[in-house]
Amino acid sequence: MNIKTHKLLPLIVLLFALAAPVVSYGQCKGFAKRKCLPLLKPFIHNGQLNSTTLMEGESAELVMTFHAGQKYRVMVCAQPSLENIGFKMMDMDREIIFDSAEQDGAKQWDFNVNATQQMIILVAVPKPGKHASANLPGTMVQSGCVALLVGFQD
Numbered sequence: 441m442n443i444k445t446h447k448l449l450p451l452i453v454l455l456f457a458l459a460a461p462v463v464s465y466g467q468c469k470g471f472a473k474r475k476c477l478p479l480l481k482p483f484i485h486n487g488q489l490n491s492t493t494l495m496e497g498e499s500a501e502l503v504m505t506f507h508a509g510q511k512y513r514v515m516v517c518a519q520p521s522l523e524n525i526g527f528k529m530m531d532m533d534r535e536i537i538f539d540s541a542e543q544d545g546a547k548q549w550d551f552n553v554n555a556t557q558q559m560i561i562l563v564a565v566p567k568p569g570k571h572a573s574a575n576l577p578g579t580m581v582q583s584g585c586v587a588l589l590v591g592f593q594d
Contacts, residue, residue: 468493472587476517483513483591491587494522499564502588503532506553511593514561515548516540519584522565527588530560563588 472491490502506512518525524545529538537559540546563586 468585468587471519471585472517472589476515476587476589479517480513480515480589480591483511483593486590486592488590489587490589491585493583494563494565494586495583496522496565496581497567499562500586500588502561502563503558504561504590505556505558508553508556509594511550511552513548513550513591515589515591516563516586517547517589518565518586521582521584522586524566525586526564526566528562528564530562532558532560534560561588 468491469489472489476491477485477489488504492500494500514527514529516525516527525547526540526545528536528540529549530536538549538551540549543549565586568581
């Protein structure tokens with residue numbers, strides 16, 4: 441390795457490190473559009489594509505406004521590498537309105553809104569169990585794309 445190459449190596453490594461999240465983000469958006477969006481039918485997508493890459497044990501929250509007089513479907517969709525994804529719908533006081541864990545791990549919830557209101561949606565990827573292979577030395581924690589989609593019907 442010559443001196444020029446040796447000096448450029450840290451710059452090249454830095455560029456790859458900065459580019460990796462952008463590529464991952466684009467792949468996640470593509471997954472959400474291709475695999476998840478069609479599952480929302482017959483509801484009309486609200487136009488907001490909320491997706492991110494999560495690891496086991498991580499969660500994400502989103503605050504959304506739901507308008508009076510409409511029927512909604514909230515749906516969580518994840519890559520097969522992540523299992524048992526759950527979500528909760530809460531009011532702004534964090535009181536649980538819906539918990540997918542109490543509905544046999546439901547991946548969607550259809551509901552009507554009588555009054556316009558904001559709600560918190562919490563999406564969680566559970567930690568692997570005590571006896572899961574993820575706890576073995578040398579085994580990586582799983583990660584994957586998780587999309588939260590909201591559709592409506594008038």
